Every structure is written in structure tokens, then in C-alpha cells.
Amino acid sequence: MKILHLSTEGLPDWRIEKSALTALNKGHEVVFAGSKSPFIYNRNTFSKIYEVIWTAKARYGFPYYWHMVKKQIYQIIKEVLPDIVHAHNIFSAKMMLEFDIPFVYDDHEFWSRHSQLLLEMDKLNEIQAEKVSLNETIRGVRRRVKRKIINRHVNRLWAKWERELVSSVPTITVSNEIANKLRVIGNSNKIFVVHNFPMKFEVGGLGNPRQHDQLSSVYAGSDGHNKKKYPSRNIDGLTDIFTNNNVGDLTIIGWNGEFSEKIKYTGFLDRNDMYEVMSNNSIGLIPFKKHWSHEYINPNKAYEYAHAGLLVMCTNSFKEIKSVLKEHCVTFDDYEEMKEELLYFKNNMDELYYKRINLFEYARNNLIWELNEKQILEAYKIC
Incomplete structure (x- = not known):
């Protein structure tokens, strides 16, 4: 069987690649079509890679620009002749509704809720603009109004597309919470959950957690490179907790910053180096x-932390993480409570090590991609 993975994003994209490896390991051929990436991709997972030029106006559903993308994808499908298309995210899945080819919709985001988040960001930007309105140019006002109109448009459009997709094709998503909502939205039981766990080969060589004499924590994220400030990823004041309190050191993976006595940054790391840096710490934070x-x-960082031998600490609003990790996850309500938890473990390193060992063993037995991949294959069967 030949499977075309279609995306609006480019490679590398580890969730797309893991899905492709699932099929490849079963003897199927996998092809990729998506946007050009600024990063070098040198893995040989896909037998061929095609570029698709997606534009913002196409993603907003404007007919002319949508048709231009459709023409590109038509030519790719004509050459590849796939048996199944694995459509990643809502835009490529909506596009596939216009072709007579079996496909599954892989929902990396919960798009109707994601569009609500964009509306919230728009309101926050409007409030900020009002504070500096005396210095705002006419061009700035026009840009803000245009963005507001677009966000309202996509909020309605993406919610409509989501209902259409989940009610008509098998849908794969990343959490049970999203799946339960999609089953109601689409009145469908063809919803499959594939958590973003690591693959066995990624973590199989990781040794048992090492006991550390002093407390150190890690935060992995790309926030430092993200021009958009999402309110759902607010970590304002995180570094102050470590600078102003005796709660150990903090390593921030994924972005660059100014080193200090207690804070260090690694910049971008490949996955092997990421796991190595993580394993040198004791606690993995999800501090939004x-x-x-x-x-x-x-966030898949929760499961990466677990396999690297860290205790996971997260804000108690992350319902899915708490459900998956069960008693192996320590939660906090706010930064003051997070500080108290860090202080406790700083003074109880033996207990912390015991918890790390337990989570590490739990991860090795339960938090592995291959334990979920049958859901992908089942979606392929019924599409």
C-alpha cells in the first residue's frame, strides 16, 4: 500500500514522521507532500518528498488561493497514485474532501478551540493597542482591524470544517479530552487517540535515572523563537523563581538567552542531545x-521528561497529563505553589529520586508510541 502524508507544514515534523514509520515498518511505502522547511531534512523515511506552496489566504479558504493549492496537490496525487492519504491538520484534510481518495484526518490541533485562542489573542492585542493608541499609526490601526476581521472569519470557518471532517472521515487526535469533544461535534465514533509518546528506538538506550546531589530543573520549549505570544503558554516570571529563590538551577532547552548563575540556555538541540541534557536534571517543568x-x-514534553528520568511537574489545569501520568505527576496551582514544591524536593532528594525511578519505569512500560500505533492502522482500515 502507498500512503501519501499531506501537510501544510514542512519536515522535520516528528509526529508526521512517527506515523510514517508506523506504516513503513509494516511494509508500506510512504510519500510526503508539504511546505518547504527552512531546516535541512536528511532522513530517508519517505520514498519521495514534494513541495506544496500553501499561503495564508488559502488556509483562510479564499477560493482563488485555495484553487491554486488544489492544482498543486492534484498533480502530486496524479503522479503518486496513493491508496490512502494521511492528512495532517485541518487544511490538508479539508482539501482531501475535494478528491475521491480514501483518507484519514490527523488533528494535531483542536482547531475550533485554536481559533477561539486566536480571538482571545486579538482581544489582548486590542487592549494593548488602546494603551498606546496615541502613538499608533493609521497603518497600525488598519492592520489591527484587518487581523480582527480575519480571526473572526477563521473562527467560524475552521469550526465548520472541523464538523464536516470528523462527521465524515476517520479522525486521529492527540488526547482523550479532544477525542471526547470531537465525538460529540461530529456525532461519530470513528475517533482514534494517538498520544505523542516517543518511539521505542528513541528511548530504548536511555539508562536508569542517575541520582543527583543538588536539585536542578529543566524546561523544554520553543517559546523564545515564537513571535506570537500565546496566553496558553504564559511563563512570565519563571526565571525569577529560580533567580530569587534557593530552589536549584534551571536549564531551558530550545532557545537562546543570557546565562546567569542559576539559569542556562542550550539553544536548539537534536533529539538525542535533548534527552542527554534532560537526564542531567531531576525535574521537568510544564509551567504555563x-x-x-x-x-x-x-504537550509531548511531559512524556519526553518521563523517559529521560525526570519527575514531571505541571500546572494543575493540564487535565490530560494528569490522566496519563496518574500518581507520577506533581501539579501546582500557581508559581508560589510551584516554588514550595521545588523547595520540598530540594530538601528531600532521596524521595525525589524514588519518584523519578517509578515514573521512568512507568514510561518504559506504558508511554511508547508503538503501543498506540494500532489506532493509526485501524483508522486506515475503515477509511
């Missing part, structure tokens, strides 16, 4: 301040 969207967010 409480937000309504956390009910539907399932």
Missing part, C-alpha cells in the same frame, strides 16, 4: 500559567 485551553493541550 492556568488557561482554559489547557483542557485540550497535551
Whole structure:
């Protein structure tokens, strides 16, 4: 069987690649079509890679630009002749409704809720603009109004597309919380959950957690490179907790910053180096301040932390993380409570090590991609 993975994003994208490896390991051929990436991709997972030029106006559903993308995808399908298309995210899945080819919709985001988040960001930007309105140019006002109109448009459009997709094709998503909502939205039982766990080969060589003499924590994220400030990922004041209190050191993976006595940054790391840096610490933090969207967010860093031998600490609004990790997850309500938890473990390193060992063993037995991949294959069967 030949499977075309279609995306609006480019490679590398580890969730797309893991799905492709699932099929490849079963003897199927996998092909990729998506946007050009600024990063070098040198893995040989896909037999061929095609570029699709997606534009913002196409993603907003404007007919001319949508048709231009459709023409590109038509030519790719004509050449590849796939048996199944694995459509990643809502835009490529909506596009596949216009072709007579079996496909599954892989919902990396909960798009109707994601569009609500964009509306919230728009309101926050409007409030900020009002504070500096005396210095705002006419061009700035026009840009803000245009963005507001677009966000309202996509809020309605993406919610409509989501209902259409989940009610008509098998849908794969990243958490049970999202799946339960999609089953109601689409009046469908063809919803499959595939958590973003690591693959066995990624973590099989990781040794048992090492006991550390002093407390050190890690935060992994790309926030430092993200131009958009999502309210769901608010970590304002995180570094102050470590700078101003005796709660150990903090390593921030994924972005660059100014080193200090207690804070260091690694910049971007490949996955092997990421796991190595993580394993040199004792606690993995998911410290986003409480937000309504956390009910539907399932950060894969929680499971990477677990396999690296860290205790996972997260804000208690992350319902899915708590459900998956069970008693192996320590939660906090706010930064003051997080500080108290860090102080406790700083003074109880033996207990912390015991918890790390337990979570590490739990991860090795339960938090592995291959334990979920049958859901992907089942979606392929019924599409």
C-alpha cells in the first residue's frame, strides 16, 4: 500500500514522521507532500518528498488561493497514485474532501478551540493597542482591524470544517479530552487517540535515572523563537523563581538567552542531545500559567521528561497529563505553589529520586508510541 502524508507544514515534523514509520515498518511505502522547511531534512523515511506552496489566504479558504493549492496537490496525487492519504491538520484534510481518495484526518490541533485562542489573542492585542493608541499609526490601526476581521472569519470557518471532517472521515487526535469533544461535534465514533509518546528506538538506550546531589530543573520549549505570544503558554516570571529563590538551577532547552548563575540556555538541540541534557536534571517543568485551553493541550514534553528520568511537574489545569501520568505527576496551582514544591524536593532528594525511578519505569512500560500505533492502522482500515 502507498500512503501519501499531506501537510501544510514542512519536515522535520516528528509526529508526521512517527506515523510514517508506523506504516513503513509494516511494509508500506510512504510519500510526503508539504511546505518547504527552512531546516535541512536528511532522513530517508519517505520514498519521495514534494513541495506544496500553501499561503495564508488559502488556509483562510479564499477560493482563488485555495484553487491554486488544489492544482498543486492534484498533480502530486496524479503522479503518486496513493491508496490512502494521511492528512495532517485541518487544511490538508479539508482539501482531501475535494478528491475521491480514501483518507484519514490527523488533528494535531483542536482547531475550533485554536481559533477561539486566536480571538482571545486579538482581544489582548486590542487592549494593548488602546494603551498606546496615541502613538499608533493609521497603518497600525488598519492592520489591527484587518487581523480582527480575519480571526473572526477563521473562527467560524475552521469550526465548520472541523464538523464536516470528523462527521465524515476517520479522525486521529492527540488526547482523550479532544477525542471526547470531537465525538460529540461530529456525532461519530470513528475517533482514534494517538498520544505523542516517543518511539521505542528513541528511548530504548536511555539508562536508569542517575541520582543527583543538588536539585536542578529543566524546561523544554520553543517559546523564545515564537513571535506570537500565546496566553496558553504564559511563563512570565519563571526565571525569577529560580533567580530569587534557593530552589536549584534551571536549564531551558530550545532557545537562546543570557546565562546567569542559576539559569542556562542550550539553544536548539537534536533529539538525542535533548534527552542527554534532560537526564542531567531531576525535574521537568510544564509551567504555563492556568488557561482554559489547557483542557485540550497535551504537550509531548511531559512524556519526553518521563523517559529521560525526570519527575514531571505541571500546572494543575493540564487535565490530560494528569490522566496519563496518574500518581507520577506533581501539579501546582500557581508559581508560589510551584516554588514550595521545588523547595520540598530540594530538601528531600532521596524521595525525589524514588519518584523519578517509578515514573521512568512507568514510561518504559506504558508511554511508547508503538503501543498506540494500532489506532493509526485501524483508522486506515475503515477509511
